[in-house]
Amino acid sequence: MTPGCTPGWKEARSILCVRLDALGDVLMCTPAMRVLRDVLPGRSLTLLTSPSGAAAAPFVPEIDEAIVHAAPWMKTEVPAAPEDLLALAATLAARRFDAAVVFTTYTQSALPAATLCWLAGIPLRLAHCRENPYHLLTDWIADPEPQAMVRHEVQRQLELVRHAGAPRQAGPAPGLSFALRAADVTATRVRLLRIGVDPDRPWLLLHPGASAASRRYPASHWARAVGLLARRTGLPIVITGSAAEVELVEEVRAGCGVGSYSLAGQLSLGELGAALHLAAVALTNNSGPAHVAAAVGTPVVDLYALTNPQHTPWRVRSRVLFQDVPCRFCFKSTCPAGHHACLAEVAPERVVDAVLELLPPAPGARLPSTAGADAASLGLNAG
Template identity: 50%
Template sequence: MNFWKDGLRLLCVRLDNLGDVLMTTPAFRALKTTWPAAHLTLLTSSAGAAIAKFIPEIDQVISFDVPWVAGQQQQPDQVIDLGNRLRSHQFDAAIVFTVQSQNPLPAAMLCYLAGIPRVLGYCRENPYQLMTDWVPDPEILVATRHEVIRQLELVREIGCHTTNRSLSLTRSIADQQRVRQQLTTAGLDLQRPWLVLHPGVSEEKRRYPAEQFVQALLPLMQDSGYQVVLTGSKSEQSLTSQIQHQLTGRAVDLAGQLSLGELAALLAEAPLLIANNTGPVHMAAALGTPVVVLYAKTNPQHTPWQVPSRVLYFDVPMALRSKNKLLQQFPEPAEPTASLETIVRAVHDLMAQWQPIA
């Protein structure tokens, strides 16, 4: 008799960032579509947990920043406590979702110590007892599939499918109303062309230079009348303030002023987002908002999913390149490259059919 069936208590392990969680939502939907009575608990980072409450396929969230993901620090006893906590949930099975460059074995060991009897995941080498349902990872040196496809094909191994492959993200009417009020109060005219710029990113190597954003935005504002709204976290306020100053104070700076739900509402409202390869790009994709993404040459599988977009590539500075040889592989030629001209052209192309919302 097949173990994998409806009604299971499943632990979905996705330990990295907000955007990674969003790119896994079609796989979550495949699980729920195939098995409506399954209970999905998401084990994720604090950043992933923040977006999880806007993902309807997830029933429960456990937040923990594991020490084998960059930038996180935990004591051994805290990891042991997490294993005991997971054991108390008595999960029937776990699915370990990882990007091509990640090692799934620490997460698989956590599931093993938690007494979870069945574990599905990709792995390059034979994980033996750590992963009962091992799928040999076909992406050895470089990612060859989009992240969404990678995770959909993983759950297909246990018979789960969906015809709806869009990213999943909900937003509230209350957040939408608050955002519209903020924009109106700031003097933004929603009947004129406008766009959102999100210049920050969690990793410095993926950050496009602020001054080059400014050089592209100035002609868009001066020659084509674009209005610009800046977004970011509280820690990114100095960056957005610098950009606003260089734009002669004519941009609306909302960095540090929006909840995640309000950011989703803003992106749903916006005609266009310009950003680095970062979480809000995937939020915009989930909401159907066109994107111009300044894409550092790392993780080629994370481009905007199923939304009008322009991907403009730039090199990671040598000093910031990952020591992970897998992340140093990038398909070439990576074109078009990012520049003032390509950014301006991308904005005009994507905004050509824009009509103001009544």
């Protein structure tokens, strides 16, 4: 185990950043990637990530290039074949990276990705790891989670890159990256006007979908929340979702008893980012859009399934809603107990109250961004 950084990190100009998870996971690595890049003028970062994670790359200025791979040791519907993995190792070897940083959650092993980087001949390899990696890592950082602490995912990754020579930041930690594009903002404004929503006046964005069933607030609860929000705020409510979530969105709209607007299946990721930026408040499950909202500075109410503790909205005004349960932090994509109580027992009235708390005091006004006050109840370490 290396107490400090191995010589050579501060001179490494080309670094491979490995984060093989989804969109939100990549976004939570962007503060660490930013401080890592800024150590050396002209340093370039290449992201090795999943197809879902690669969607974030065009909106992250810290990333110069993305390499896509469906790693068989990660959750993926169609993992890469063995020959694809060997071909990837050859591709990485040809790129002659100076160093690699493997970003993981504490429930994941860094060893498969470390082996890939070792096969590719990348001379410096850094990761958190519980097992002794021997020669697979040049910079082995013993993983203190979850035995000694549990940190927010952003804090975990910032601490990791400090072992690669990145300085500890004075003051608040940096925010997430998601660079809005003018064309996406313009296109989204046009879409809103076409459905009858004035983008320059306050409106609410709701995103009821999530990739994991365990992270989805019940559709009937969403419908009641929509009805209550419409009646108590008088604000237009726009519901977004992927093409696969159109049916869910229509179920919510049909059950709410009030008028609402749908952009489900109509927005690119850049346009979704623009919509989140234009909204007064976003209401989401614990999913990628919650992190996009945080990145673009929009207050967010996060319906937070207790599958894991460390992914709350980062450095944005937020409310994190859940019902505490004995089976908290199950890390499952489907509720193993079958009751889904950590979300199902969150009353829609609580959701509406949280949205009202985050609404700006006057049209167009935005209060200063602060982290949500609910993270402490999840047991997150503040350091």
